[in-house]
Amino acid sequence: MPKTKPVDRRGSGIPGILWLPAGLGLAFLVLPLIALIGQVPWAQLGSIVVTSDVAQSLGLSLECGIGATIVCLVLGVPLAWVLARSGGWHPVLRRGLRALVTVPLVMPPVVGGIALLLLLGRRGLIGTYLDAWFHIDLPFTTPAVIISESFVAMPFLVLAVEGALRAADRRLEDAAETLGASRWMIFRRVTLPLVAPGVTAGAVLCFARALGEFGATITFAGNFPGVTRTMPIAAYLALETDPPAAYVISLVLLVVSIGVLFAMRDRWVSGLTS
Amino acid sequence: MSALSTRASGLDAVIVVERPAFRLDLALAVPPGTVTAVVGPNGSGKSTTLRALAGLLRMTSGHIRLGDRVLDEGDLHVTAASRGAGVVFQDYLLFPHLSALENVAFGLHAHGMPHKAALGQAREWLDRFALADFAGIRPGQLSGGQAQRVALARAMVLEPELLLLDEPMAALDASTRVEVRAELAAKLRSYGGSTVLVTHDPTDALALADEVVVLDHGSVVQRGPVRAVARAPVNDYVAGLFGSGAA
Numbered sequence: 001m002p003k004t005k006p007v008d009r010r011g012s013g014i015p016g017i018l019w020l021p022a023g024l025g026l027a028f029l030v031l032p033l034i035a036l037i038g039q040v041p042w043a044q045l046g047s048i049v050v051t052s053d054v055a056q057s058l059g060l061s062l063e064c065g066i067g068a069t070i071v072c073l074v075l076g077v078p079l080a081w082v083l084a085r086s087g088g089w090h091p092v093l094r095r096g097l098r099a100l101v102t103v104p105l106v107m108p109p110v111v112g113g114i115a116l117l118l119l120l121g122r123r124g125l126i127g128t129y130l131d132a133w134f135h136i137d138l139p140f141t142t143p144a145v146i147i148s149e150s151f152v153a154m155p156f157l158v159l160a161v162e163g164a165l166r167a168a169d170r171r172l173e174d175a176a177e178t179l180g181a182s183r184w185m186i187f188r189r190v191t192l193p194l195v196a197p198g199v200t201a202g203a204v205l206c207f208a209r210a211l212g213e214f215g216a217t218i219t220f221a222g223n224f225p226g227v228t229r230t231m232p233i234a235a236y237l238a239l240e241t242d243p244p245a246a247y248v249i250s251l252v253l254l255v256v257s258i259g260v261l262f263a264m265r266d267r268w269v270s271g272l273t274s
Numbered sequence: 275m276s277a278l279s280t281r282a283s284g285l286d287a288v289i290v291v292e293r294p295a296f297r298l299d300l301a302l303a304v305p306p307g308t309v310t311a312v313v314g315p316n317g318s319g320k321s322t323t324l325r326a327l328a329g330l331l332r333m334t335s336g337h338i339r340l341g342d343r344v345l346d347e348g349d350l351h352v353t354a355a356s357r358g359a360g361v362v363f364q365d366y367l368l369f370p371h372l373s374a375l376e377n378v379a380f381g382l383h384a385h386g387m388p389h390k391a392a393l394g395q396a397r398e399w400l401d402r403f404a405l406a407d408f409a410g411i412r413p414g415q416l417s418g419g420q421a422q423r424v425a426l427a428r429a430m431v432l433e434p435e436l437l438l439l440d441e442p443m444a445a446l447d448a449s450t451r452v453e454v455r456a457e458l459a460a461k462l463r464s465y466g467g468s469t470v471l472v473t474h475d476p477t478d479a480l481a482l483a484d485e486v487v488v489l490d491h492g493s494v495v496q497r498g499p500v501r502a503v504a505r506a507p508v509n510d511y512v513a514g515l516f517g518s519g520a521a
Contacts, residue, residue, distance in 0.1 A: 174354070182384070
């Protein structure tokens with residue numbers, strides 16, 4: 001007997017042989033999280049958060065994550081704007097610019113940290129002058145954490161906003177122009193509100209990436225409790241000295257990530273990123 | 275020449291736009307209080323004409339004058355933002371994130387009017403266009419006819435001397451078209467400036483315009499009072515256009 005439900009006649013079309021690796025793949029992604037959740041000392045959760053430096057690193061992480069998100073918004077939205085409107089430029093220039101913006105996305109964060117050190121360190125390309133003229137020494141300070149996180153997270157914001165700008169109807173800008181709006185007013189009152197969902201999505205992704213940043217931060221900003229020891233670094237260190245604290249920090253980071261996924265559900269989980 | 279010319283009135287334009295494999299060459303004279311329809315198929319140069327008049331496109335040569343203001347001539351080009359032509363775009367292009375009221379107030383804000391005064395004046399125009407109940411509604415929830423009225427109010431609130439309409443009926447479904455067209459005709463009759471209407475549909479020209487210019491591949495095929503053109507088309511192309519549309 002055929003099935004009574006009006007099922008797609010092609011069925012799922014999944015060859016039987018794929019089920020095993022597919023199931024293993026899923027288990028590979030999910031089991032570590034289950035192992036982590038299983039090890040979290042739920043009973044002492046509160047006391048660990050209060051007594052160890054979990055709270056301190058959490059506070060610092062939030063502060064730096066928010067700082068980095070603001071830096072990325074202030075610099076990244078205009079950059080996305082230029083990228084989205086570079087259609088009239090020479091293709092080599094346009095593609096080169098986009099490639100440059102994408103580099104931090106694919107580059108190992110440690111390399112980013114070293115590069116920042118060589119730029120802003122005391123003997124760095126710019127750091128030399130910052131030190132000589134203003135007595136500013138950035139490495140191993142809280143601002144250095146924000147700089148590292150911004151460096152790594154900015155592409156997320158730029159690409160999200162650029163996508164939104166490309167999708168926005170430019171004829172609305174024509175309409176605003178014929179009504180007498182200046183370019184700045186068009187940006188502020190028309191285009192920015194139109195791409196607001198993209199900016200929000202980009203900012204959330206950017207924040208999530210900043211919060212998890214490890215490699216660039218520990219390289220450029222180091223590991224000073226309360227100054228540069230963010231949650232991922234604290235978790236890594238605690239694993240040797242105080243494993244339960246490491247599990248708790250990991251849980252907090254995991255919860256934040258899931259929160260981001262939840263905030264992005266319409267864009268990512270349903271595959272509507274384009 | 276200039277010494278002899280009398281003070282111009284209304285729109286006086288010679289629009290020349292050259293592109294690879296395309297040349298638009300169109301003269302328009304639209305006295306205040308009259309409507310000229312530019313009719314032609316897609317690719318005939320209608321949209322280019324409108325964009326040139328609105329200041330959104332720089333012409334290759336020619337001139338655009340409005341009353342005693344020169345908007346385009348030689349190197350002189352008054353930008354779209356400062357020339358103040360009222361434009362009702364195809365699909366209306368209302369700002370989707372602003373309410374109907376804020377859409378109408380947008381141009382007043384852009385011209386520096388304080389917030390409250392702008393909203394007050396926008397509300398008057400919504401009242402005049404029987405849209406008072408829709409002031410707080412976003413464009414997405416308006417019907418086609420309502421959206422057209424908001425778009426017209428948004429363009430006319432600045433009391434432009436030149437009003438440009440780009441396919442004002444194209445976004446409407448057939449059932450509402452007749453009624454909306456009649457409403458629009460009434461509004462255009464009471465408007466004191468020069469109106470240029472661009473459409474592919476001769477019915478719009480018959481209902482809304484005084485003069486018609488039939489455009490094909492960038493050149494004028496025929497021009498004159500709407501009914502005269504409909505009655506005595508110069509060639510099969512114009513005859514076909516009006517024969518099919520003049521129901």
